[in-house]
Amino acid sequence: MTFPDRAAIETMDAQDPLGHLRDAFLLSPDEVYLDGNSLGVPTRAAQDELMRAARDEWAGQLIRSWNSAGWFDLPVELGDRIGGLIGAAAGQVVVADTTSINVYKALHAAMRLRPGRKAIIAESNSFPTDLYIAEGVVSTLPGARLRLGGVDGATIEEMLDGDVAAVLVNHVDYRTGALRDMAALTARIHAAGAVAVWDLCHSAGALPVGLDAAGADFAVGCTYKYLNGGPGSPAFIYVAQRHQGQVSQPLSGWWGHARPFAFETGYEGDTGIRRFQCGTQPILSMRALKGALQIWDGVDLHQLRAKSIALTDLFIRLVEGRCAGLGLTLETPREGARRGSQVALHHDHAWPVMQALIARGVIGDFRAPSTLRFGFTPLYLRYADVLRAVDVLEDILRSESWRDPRFAVKAAVT
Amino acid sequence: MTFPDRAAIETMDAQDPLGHLRDAFLLSPDEVYLDGNSLGVPTRAAQDELMRAARDEWAGQLIRSWNSAGWFDLPVELGDRIGGLIGAAAGQVVVADTTSINVYKALHAAMRLRPGRKAIIAESNSFPTDLYIAEGVVSTLPGARLRLGGVDGATIEEMLDGDVAAVLVNHVDYRTGALRDMAALTARIHAAGAVAVWDLCHSAGALPVGLDAAGADFAVGCTYKYLNGGPGSPAFIYVAQRHQGQVSQPLSGWWGHARPFAFETGYEGDTGIRRFQCGTQPILSMRALKGALQIWDGVDLHQLRAKSIALTDLFIRLVEGRCAGLGLTLETPREGARRGSQVALHHDHAWPVMQALIARGVIGDFRAPSTLRFGFTPLYLRYADVLRAVDVLEDILRSESWRDPRFAVKAAVT
Structure with missing residues (x-):
């Protein structure tokens, strides 16, 4: 032996x-806990931050905490923090909503970047919600279609053609753990004129992810696995700087408005990453995530x-x-x-x-x-x-x- | 005097x-707190439930709490609880996501119920995110348009015509506090062949709301105002029983699937209210809401x-x-x-x-x-x-x- x-x-x-x-x-x-890729373990800091948010901020300062405790900016603050773990320079990541909803935003935005093209490609062995959401996106766009590639048929690379607008791909396969070469596949997708949307659920916090270096367009991921944010903690979305200001997404809620507190009648999207926010975020869950992210210092x-x-x-x-x-x-x-x-x-x-x-x-x-x-x-x-x-x-x-x-x-x- | x-x-x-x-x-x-219509005050029970969820369930049982602590069913459990406060029989309300996202689901579903019609009507004095989301829905549907009624122009009632698919209306005006007659306006909307989507943000928990009795089609609302669920606690959506099983919405994430844990490649929506769920919910925020709702007993x-x-x-x-x-x-x-x-x-x-x-x-x-x-x-x-x-x-x-x-x-x- x-x-x-x-x-x-x-x-x-x-x-x-x-x-x-x-x-x-x-x-x-x-116990030996080998399920952190499903639900991460809490740190003491995560629990402490949660208590602080509930007691000192919610009970203690009530409505004032939106300003005094920085609640409103938590999505971009934590987005930048996660950006540091996935190779994204500041201003390109925001924490909001769920992975599923962020896939929806990213695929719609990607389709809008390639208006003449009609196909989304995804992998048949994706975590199913990615496929279900891609179906949902396609259901709102006349003529659009979802093509599945992967293990049992043609590979994604073989399916790339002039009709493909967006490719939704997993960085790490949720079942087998297989890791994709992000830079190489992104280059292939770009060479075919399409946009790359990366799902980082099983890589963020598990290994170095180089989104900017790979030239990725969009990425999404959850924060409750290797980032230990707590059950159902809000997800994140990455939008490359070069697309910001010119790309829109249809979940155009007030948190994505250029001036959310002007209470204007018409929507005018923020020109930065905030445009990929929608509505009011679950602050208590967000604060547990903030505490969880402290472990990454150093x-x-x-x-x-x-x-x-x-x-x-x-x-x-x-x-x-x-x-x-x-x-x-x-x-x-x-x-x-x-x-x-x-x-x-x-x-x-x-x-x-x-x-x-x-x-x-x-x-x-x-x-x-x-x-x-x-x-x-x-x-x-x-x-x-x-x-x-x-x-x-x-x-x-x-x-x-x-x-x-x-x-x-x-x-x-x- | x-x-x-x-x-x-x-x-x-x-x-x-x-x-x-x-x-x-x-x-x-x-203090005299007159801002419970912006952020409600925590009860001791809400804080206790939150602590229990963080310590006993997340830290204590980790992944097992999805089953043992009933996390997965919280959205429908709390939905039924809120249903009791807004005149909705069981199985018609689910707690999930944000008000903005639920408006998006409801308006898309309403448009799908009236495929020959192209207009959404909303009130110009709505809380702006309702209008912004209506714009977002319209942006995904070729030929669709948003028509604004209200204080400065024709009333909603005057604007109802054969092209109107959906009417998004506030039960209580967020600024003035004016209360609509839900039953009367719903009847007018139905008489015009359109579908009524009610925003209950400023009425749920503030006064009796009779959704079933009024014949409402859809409703949405937040839980952090008069329901005291905590900052950004998840919102709710109501879908009348008669529409369930025949209506779809494009945020078709895995929590809305008929068999979410079968991990099937294709989406098949649940035939009940669960279809209006999308992705994994923020459980810590959800558990604070659960505690907050205890006050309503009796x-x-x-x-x-x-x-x-x-x-x-x-x-x-x-x-x-x-x-x-x-x-x-x-x-x-x-x-x-x-x-x-x-x-x-x-x-x-x-x-x-x-x-x-x-x-x-x-x-x-x-x-x-x-x-x-x-x-x-x-x-x-x-x-x-x-x-x-x-x-x-x-x-x-x-x-x-x-x-x-x-x-x-x-x-x-x-």
């Missing part, structure tokens, strides 16, 4: 330059990426070494540079196996039809957690304890 | 059947309405009796049955007068160009608060203390 032993793993943790960050998170010592994203690859490499090596012949197949690219911060394993009985893992304190998630999905958040996970997860997984598979009938029951929400 | 004296006002408070509710709110004893909405009219009547009588000749003009209907739960007063120097009031602990707000706006939330205001507000207002106007230069400075957000 060539995989590291417990002592070697302890050394890896001891030498981890990000190891000290774990103490900022409210993590149970009894984090080196290249150290983050190195640790992410090391964690997932270790997991793959340990699983393949110790669980060989136990029915698992790797669905994630083996080459570290080609994956995000997660590992997906196929197992014919993935549902009960995952329930058995959760019952033993190893929290991952299930993705239909038969994927065990494990997310590795470098901010708070230890190499020792990886070892423990594999210890438990091996035991469950060898003992077949997952066959216990209580693990067969499916929950309403997965 | 014919207005009640202090003793009479104390008797009114002593006999107030809703007087005990005030203790549930986190109100400063040093509140008789007719007692609420009676107190609202009594508070605003008292305010108008005291102001007109004691501030006569001091430059104030009533902008709100004098007849109680024709107004919501607010009073608007014109003053040529409304901005500094309001700043002087706020500095003295009477919190109302300013609306351009020259309106002093005072909201009266019957759940937590006392008749003695009305008296104190008028005492301070009279003193500021008689002494002209509002001329202090520090009151001339306009804040960024009003």
Whole structure:
């Protein structure tokens, strides 16, 4: 066997330059949480900011907090903060609404940038809401159509032609964890005369994202996975500086107006990123996100990426070494540079196996039809957690304890 | 003088059947808060629910809380709860997104119900985001147009013709407080073959709203004013049962899918109210709203309405009796049955007068160009608060203390 032993793993943790960050998170010592790619873990700072917002600001100052606590500018303040994590210079990111709604804004804006073209391309293996929203956009535009590319048919690259206005593409596949080359694909999309809309849900906060460097046009992403903003915390949208001032989107609510408090009868969109806001944002959720983002002060994203690859490499090596012949197949690219911060394993009985893992304190998630999905958040996970997860997984598979009938029951929400 | 004296006002408070509710709110004893129509006051229950959600659910159970804490069903659970306050039977209201976004959904759905018609009518004196969103809807529909009715031109009733698909109308005018007769106007709109979309931002929680009884088609509203849900708490949308299952809207995100966790490639909308959801909601803000709604258990909405009219009547009588000749003009209907739960007063120097009031602990707000706006939330205001507000207002106007230069400075957000 060539995989590291417990002592070697302890050394890896001891030498981890990000190891000290774990103490900022409210993590149970009894669990290994490998579901930060679904819902991130709160920091103490996030909870403290939330309390401050609820008590000192809402209860304490009431309506005055819109000014005195800076509520109104939170979307652009937090947008710039996230911009720093995804390679976007200031003034190009705003936090608002949901990923789904931001996809809607971005696709409409993209279609308006290419008025003679009628097609949106998306990947059939996208997280479904991207496809559903693309259908919604198409439903409002006569003659427009959605073309699906991906695993079972032509690739996106093969589908690019003169009718394509916009391409909606995932930076990291939500199921397999496969990572796209953003710069290369954006260049191909531009060469075909189309506009690139990147979904960063599974890459923002998981690895360095170079939106400006790649020449991306639009991007969207959520803040409740690797950014740890809290359940359903508001999403973000990126609009490249070169498109601002000339591009519009139809969710033209008052927060996107050039002068929202002039209460004018007609809409005049802001010339900057604020135009991609719509209505009043959920400030309490936004303030938890603000607290959550404090952890990134001083984090080196290249150290983050190195640790992410090391964690997932270790997991793959340990699983393949110790669980060989136990029915698992790797669905994630083996080459570290080609994956995000997660590992997906196929197992014919993935549902009960995952329930058995959760019952033993190893929290991952299930993705239909038969994927065990494990997310590795470098901010708070230890190499020792990886070892423990594999210890438990091996035991469950060898003992077949997952066959216990209580693990067969499916929950309403997965 | 014919207005009640202090003793009479104390008797009114002593006999107030809703007087005990005030203790549930986190109100400063040093202030009179007349801005609950902009941002409501938190209850202890709202803050407690928020803490529980952040600590026990997010930190404590992490991803499992989507099932175990009922997060996924909160939008319909709270929708039904609000439905009880606006005359909507269960299954017709969902809490999601913002008022602006819900106006967008409702107007698109309304246009789809009347495919041969091209016009949306809205009122020029609407809260501007309604008009801006109507512009946005029109911008996506070839041939569609927005026609503005209202104070300076033809009334909505006069504009109804065979080209009108949808009418977007305010139940209570956000500035003047004028209250529309919902049943009568809905009947007129239906007689013209159009669909009625009601904006309840200034009536939900302020007075009984009979959506089902009026035969309304769609309605939207916010939850952070008279429902006290917290800054930017998610909005709601009502879709009459008879339209559900046959009407669609283009913000077709995964939360509106018939089977959101089947992760299907194509969109198939839910046949109920869930179709008017889109993406993942801000759960922390949603849980504060859940706590806020507890106060309504056992509140008789007719007692609420009676107190609202009594508070605003008292305010108008005291102001007109004691501030006569001091430059104030009533902008709100004098007849109680024709107004919501607010009073608007014109003053040529409304901005500094309001700043002087706020500095003295009477919190109302300013609306351009020259309106002093005072909201009266019957759940937590006392008749003695009305008296104190008028005492301070009279003193500021008689002494002209509002001329202090520090009151001339306009804040960024009003």
